[in-house]
Amino acid sequence: MSRYADATWGTPVGRRERVVDVLVVGAGPAGLSAAARLAAAGAVRVEVLEREPVAGGVPVHCDHPGFGLRARGLRPVTGPEYARRLAGAAVRAGASLRTGVTATGWAGPRVLDTTGPGGLERITARAVVLATGARDRPRAARLVPGTRPAGVLTAGELQRAVYGYGRQVGRRAVVAGGGPVAAHAVAALRRAGAVVAALATGEPGPGPRTAGAGAPVLAGAVVTELLGRGRLSGVRLRHPDGRETLVRCDTVVFTGDWIPDHELARTAGAALDPATRGPAVDGSFRTSLPGVFAAGNALRGIERAAVAAAEGRAVAGAVLARLAGAAPPWPAGGTPPVRVAAPFRWVVPNRLGGTPGRFLLRPDRPLTDPVVVARQDGRTLARWSPRGTFGPHRSLALPGGWADAADPAGGPVLLAAD
Amino acid sequence: MTGGTAAGAYGGSGAPTGAYGGTDGTAAGAGAPAGVYGGRGPDRDAPAGAAGGRVTRAGALPAEPYDVVVVGAGVVGTAIARELARYSPRAALVDAAPDVGEGTSKANTAILHTGFDAVPGSLEARLVRDGARRLAGYAAEAGIPVEPVGALLIAWDEEQLAALPRLAAKAVANEYHAARPLTAAELYAREPHLGPGALGALHVPGESVICPWTTPLAYATQAVRAGTDLHLNCAVRAVRATPDGHRLATCRGVLTARHLVNAAGLGADELDRLLGIEDFTVTPRRGQLVVYDRLARGLVRHILLPVPTALGKGVLVAPTVFGNVLLGPTAEDLTDRTATGSTAEGLARLREQGARILPELMDEEVTAVYAGLRAATERDDYRITARPDLRYVTAGGIRSTGLTASMAIAAHVVELLAGTGLATGTPRELPEVRMPALGEASERPYRNAGLIAADPAYGTIVCHCERVTRGEVRDACAATVPPATPDGLRRRTRARNGRCQGFACGPAVQELFERYTGVRR
Numbered sequence: 001m002s003r004y005a006d007a008t009w010g011t012p013v014g015r016r017e018r019v020v021d022v023l024v025v026g027a028g029p030a031g032l033s034a035a036a037r038l039a040a041a042g043a044v045r046v047e048v049l050e051r052e053p054v055a056g057g058v059p060v061h062c063d064h065p066g067f068g069l070r071a072r073g074l075r076p077v078t079g080p081e082y083a084r085r086l087a088g089a090a091v092r093a094g095a096s097l098r099t100g101v102t103a104t105g106w107a108g109p110r111v112l113d114t115t116g117p118g119g120l121e122r123i124t125a126r127a128v129v130l131a132t133g134a135r136d137r138p139r140a141a142r143l144v145p146g147t148r149p150a151g152v153l154t155a156g157e158l159q160r161a162v163y164g165y166g167r168q169v170g171r172r173a174v175v176a177g178g179g180p181v182a183a184h185a186v187a188a189l190r191r192a193g194a195v196v197a198a199l200a201t202g203e204p205g206p207g208p209r210t211a212g213a214g215a216p217v218l219a220g221a222v223v224t225e226l227l228g229r230g231r232l233s234g235v236r237l238r239h240p241d242g243r244e245t246l247v248r249c250d251t252v253v254f255t256g257d258w259i260p261d262h263e264l265a266r267t268a269g270a271a272l273d274p275a276t277r278g279p280a281v282d283g284s285f286r287t288s289l290p291g292v293f294a295a296g297n298a299l300r301g302i303e304r305a306a307v308a309a310a311e312g313r314a315v316a317g318a319v320l321a322r323l324a325g326a327a328p329p330w331p332a333g334g335t336p337p338v339r340v341a342a343p344f345r346w347v348v349p350n351r352l353g354g355t356p357g358r359f360l361l362r363p364d365r366p367l368t369d370p371v372v373v374a375r376q377d378g379r380t381l382a383r384w385s386p387r388g389t390f391g392p393h394r395s396l397a398l399p400g401g402w403a404d405a406a407d408p409a410g411g412p413v414l415l416a417a418d
Numbered sequence: 419m420t421g422g423t424a425a426g427a428y429g430g431s432g433a434p435t436g437a438y439g440g441t442d443g444t445a446a447g448a449g450a451p452a453g454v455y456g457g458r459g460p461d462r463d464a465p466a467g468a469a470g471g472r473v474t475r476a477g478a479l480p481a482e483p484y485d486v487v488v489v490g491a492g493v494v495g496t497a498i499a500r501e502l503a504r505y506s507p508r509a510a511l512v513d514a515a516p517d518v519g520e521g522t523s524k525a526n527t528a529i530l531h532t533g534f535d536a537v538p539g540s541l542e543a544r545l546v547r548d549g550a551r552r553l554a555g556y557a558a559e560a561g562i563p564v565e566p567v568g569a570l571l572i573a574w575d576e577e578q579l580a581a582l583p584r585l586a587a588k589a590v591a592n593e594y595h596a597a598r599p600l601t602a603a604e605l606y607a608r609e610p611h612l613g614p615g616a617l618g619a620l621h622v623p624g625e626s627v628i629c630p631w632t633t634p635l636a637y638a639t640q641a642v643r644a645g646t647d648l649h650l651n652c653a654v655r656a657v658r659a660t661p662d663g664h665r666l667a668t669c670r671g672v673l674t675a676r677h678l679v680n681a682a683g684l685g686a687d688e689l690d691r692l693l694g695i696e697d698f699t700v701t702p703r704r705g706q707l708v709v710y711d712r713l714a715r716g717l718v719r720h721i722l723l724p725v726p727t728a729l730g731k732g733v734l735v736a737p738t739v740f741g742n743v744l745l746g747p748t749a750e751d752l753t754d755r756t757a758t759g760s761t762a763e764g765l766a767r768l769r770e771q772g773a774r775i776l777p778e779l780m781d782e783e784v785t786a787v788y789a790g791l792r793a794a795t796e797r798d799d800y801r802i803t804a805r806p807d808l809r810y811v812t813a814g815g816i817r818s819t820g821l822t823a824s825m826a827i828a829a830h831v832v833e834l835l836a837g838t839g840l841a842t843g844t845p846r847e848l849p850e851v852r853m854p855a856l857g858e859a860s861e862r863p864y865r866n867a868g869l870i871a872a873d874p875a876y877g878t879i880v881c882h883c884e885r886v887t888r889g890e891v892r893d894a895c896a897a898t899v900p901p902a903t904p905d906g907l908r909r910r911t912r913a914r915n916g917r918c919q920g921f922a923c924g925p926a927v928q929e930l931f932e933r934y935t936g937v938r939r
Binding site: 138164263 | 709762764788865875877878882920921928929
């Protein structure tokens, strides 16, 4: 396959060719925050492409409070309101925000082909920011066996259906997966008038506190089979003690397991991080491709919207440095990777280099007051003892300064629990 | 599932062109220059006037007798209906399901075979060989996605390596002369991502991949446009002989037919028995398959076939016309004719075998898992038989090669029907059919500047993973044989067929489906 798939289609018949300074792909919290800061810095043409008809990303479909910039002293708002604020800020700063336009592939380094109702374009940029977000792994990707009935959703589809379209989804549902989104899925189901028969977290730990909302939490239970023809009639569960039960339901919602939407990163040929499945980035959110940056949930699956927005602001600084010619050059052979060992799942950023503000480290299972150590080539670089409980849905944030102690020509850095 | 949609609300003669209005306009039907999309205008533009048959999914059935009724609207039944339509009988195609191609035809390995490994001299060998030639030509004409990628039969041990010359000789016996042996080095040069340990291969350049969904839809579309009625949600419960032929009791009432064709697939033996015929028993053979994300497409160039040995058939890895990679099938003999579920054991076994064939594939995301049932019988060949006394033809025991052989089976069945007294005469040209450009190798609407300029709905992508536009969804819903369910829409457009499985587009596609078909679920 051609690295630049659409280039194989030869001359761009009917494609309008345009040039911008920065092309941001994806108008979620990361992309909009990046665009706002880039545009506010002035003198750059910043364009944001959003394939959906409405800008804002996942928060658009999260009609519950809790979004916002508490750290900046603002009152938390609902997802849609948060999305409107971010989009408004980007546009007011001077960014061009184009919804309903899809980046379909690369025609060259930092050259993207797009499709929209206004026609086809080929946009050349001095820098590209991939802020394409993440998605729930759907049922098939989890290899859950059984029939293929209607009534099998992801949390993302559920929230769009309920909050975006006011649709009913079913009468009796099981939510499969843990974390805060599972709790939001329970709320969305209840909003749509469904009874939530069970929340099977499928992972260790107590799971979210949704019992008060009327959904029994089955901690550690895994959906092992879907039943029913035409419409789902039930799911089989395996409990941590090995017991199997059958729960009658007409709807099952999968969540708690995310994958970055990394298609553009991959088709560009950017190196991926094996743990996050997103593009590997250094402390300045630089991918392995010169002038191509990535930020937000496209890097690793989900963090809170405010985290993605902060990364958007941070990537803007790195992009501006590149545009000013002030950024350090892309190292030819790449920089050493930052890897994780059990009980950690991934870390972002995951390459040395750049100016990391912090490292987000995601555990695989609940950890209370862990001790984390960073080592390279047998040498201990840093040690932390963060207080609190972290887990599969809550990252530790490690301050970034320690990376200066690493040898940029050395081997991989390993983050592990001590 | 169709929620009481009135008969006649769909269909050729009733296609509601222009009924939608609004911002979508009807540009594709009225304003778009014919010939932009797919060369001959979109499906909905085709003449569907007085000559067209009806597509019904509910309501009463016509009282007047048909010359021929074909039972079963899978790839074989639709092909028969299409072939019959060339002779202009009053014909109907009926199926218990709400759509064409809802059984075995929608869940197979989607390969257009050469027939190189059939049993020489068998009916199957002849019809696969003839059918492959016919379907390749038809696919080019009708715009059915096909990619001539070729196949490699890969030997992983000495026994399989020793079997390759026999398979090459068998290919020659089947009049296929292009198969060539490859050394291990030649094999790895062709398939650099292949797992270690392969000893050699037989290259069969004539094997292709094809769209299994578009094929029966194209046949049915053409048959309906030529005047054949298509009655769906129409299960045949009993058949009684009458002096004039057959009286079929269906779940929607009575149909009468002078001649009857059994293309009922997994139910073919049961339909035979309704006529008092005991010829074979269908043993459903389940095949589970795993579909990998399109980002895996670069890992494989050919259809990678296993070498059949005494120990079993093994599984294949193949690209699809949509740019995915397929792994499967299992082969499990069952008794339940509805057991189209996947199993943990089946999937584990597939992944174990896939990991050997194409190790990097295991790191890719799975887009879909499905299982289909092949209509195997106790016989080793097709069972296509005519009963002139009953004016009845059965096309049974059509297993995994049915897609490839469909047009040849159809020609054979129509010949047999003539032998049962059906007046055929000189065939006529059928109305042209041009199917939507679904294949990755075709010029899809989302990258067709002229089409988008004529109608911006083709620039409005609604399913992002598969790049399906609102214009395509609209066209599919207004087509001669429209979808009855969102799943039917998926098979016509690819909408929701991608890696997110509806995470991003599910509700939007559902809304469009309801808006354009009027079907609420």
